[in-house]
Amino acid sequence: MRGTIIKSTGSWYQVLNSDGELWQARVRGKLRLDDRDTSNPIAVGDEVELTEDPNYPDTASISQIYPRRNYIVRRSNKLSSKRQVIAANLDAAVMVASVVAPRTSMGFIDRFLVCCEAFHIPAIVFFNKTDLLGEDGLDFLKDISAIYTQAGYEVYNGSALHAESLKPFNDRIAGKATLFTGHSGVGKSSLLNTMFPASKAKVGIISAAHDKGKHTTTFAEMHIQPNGTRIVDTPGIRDFGVVDVPEKEIGQYFPEFRKYAGNCKFNDCQHTNEPECAIKAAVGQENISEARYYSYLSILRGEDVFD
Ligand SMILES: Nc1nc2c(ncn2[C@@H]2O[C@H](COP(=O)(O)OP(=O)(O)O)[C@@H](O)[C@H]2O)c(=O)[nH]1
Ligand SMILES: [Mg+2]
Ligand SMILES: [Zn+2]
Structure with a gap:
């Protein structure tokens, strides 16, 4: 049967199946995991295949994780x-x-x-x-x-x-x-x-x-x-370290930069000290918020925020 992980407490998972029944489940044996340089290979929201555990009522083992949408x-x-x-x-x-x-x-x-x-x-x-x-x-x-x-x-x-x-x-x-x-x-x-x-x-x-x-x-x-x-x-998260984003791509993740970035003089402009930077010009004209631009610079410098 198929179910959705609704809670994870270490090695046990709470899983809701398509009939609305709650199961306690765990991984038995080896699971095929594609990437997973992660501390938790199965997360809340994951869709999984469950096999009932004949020895214990309401418990099941997770035999498969369906591909994630995101x-x-x-x-x-x-x-x-x-x-x-x-x-x-x-x-x-x-x-x-x-x-x-x-x-x-x-x-x-x-x-x-x-x-x-x-x-x-x-x-x-x-x-x-x-x-x-x-x-x-x-x-x-x-x-x-x-x-x-x-x-x-x-x-x-x-x-x-x-x-x-x-x-x-x-x-x-x-x-x-x-x-x-x-x-x-x-x-x-x-x-x-x-x-x-x-x-x-x-x-x-x-x-x-x-x-x-x-x-x-x-x-x-x-x-x-x-x-x-x-x-x-989620539990309160004290920090949101940006992961997996190469420095030269950070600007792409500021949606309001996209419209202007193509007009920078240099293709690989990082919008810091380069001449004729369209992002800096847009900040000057208040088309891009100065505060957002400073956040961009701070993320580019690899700074984390712990507050
Ligand atoms: N005045 C006010 N207090 C709130 C509001 N929302 C939450 N709180 C209070 O803020 C505290 C933390 O709330 P909680 O829901 O546990 O925050 P969480 O840690 O983000 O889940 C509790 O004392 C709540 O009563 C709000 O809209 N107005
Ligand atoms: Mg809370
Ligand atoms: Zn630029």
Whole structure:
């Protein structure tokens, strides 16, 4: 039988089969894996073939992984070159961000967006906690939203405390397989619970000490809703090291650069110190956001963002 991995807890996987039954499964024997320089060869969202284990009720072994439509990876940690597949077979990935409590930096958002471009997954930026914003906060939200809209991204905002504020975003992801990522404490689990009360995702208490929240979700988990919407809730991710993107390609993953890059004097222009660079000219004319351009330079220098 065929099933979808909805949770992975090390060597055991929770798998939902096409009849809606939940199975506990593990890999037995050898699996044929194509690439997989990864710490987790099977990820949430993977489609697998299950064989019932006659010796134990409700347990099965995974005998095959079906080809992935797509997947997204991050580096397991700062020092390691090992990659971790966050999820597979996604329709969209959402960066859940907040302007306050905690403030999500643009550098962090931009690294996520580069990853989504590199893995061909439509990216959405969602600003949560709008209920906490005063006039200045709302101004900031407007400005930062305009930057991402100008760059070509879909941007939504709302508050997990007010279900009606989430309607446009909720409509956008209805029926889709969507990854929620972002710092711990921004409200990923709360959003899930407000939009889909049956989810019962665990919500963390923000620790006053560093306002970043505790890591309450340890493993990525897919929540399947009655209307077919599938949300992969992830543990708070502190860093989004850009993986597998060769330096000379980074510019290609800034969608707003594409229109101009062909006009640079040099074919291999990296948009740093080269003369007659069309990207720098576009930044000068505010057709490309200066903040996005600085993010590009920072990623080009190989800097990671840990905040
Ligand atoms: N004021 C406000 N608090 C929120 C909102 N969303 C989440 N929170 C609070 O922020 C904290 C972290 O939420 P949680 O959903 O666990 O964040 P996660 O780590 O991203 O899953 C909890 O105390 C929530 O009650 C929101 O829209 N407004
Ligand atoms: Mg959470
Ligand atoms: Zn250039």
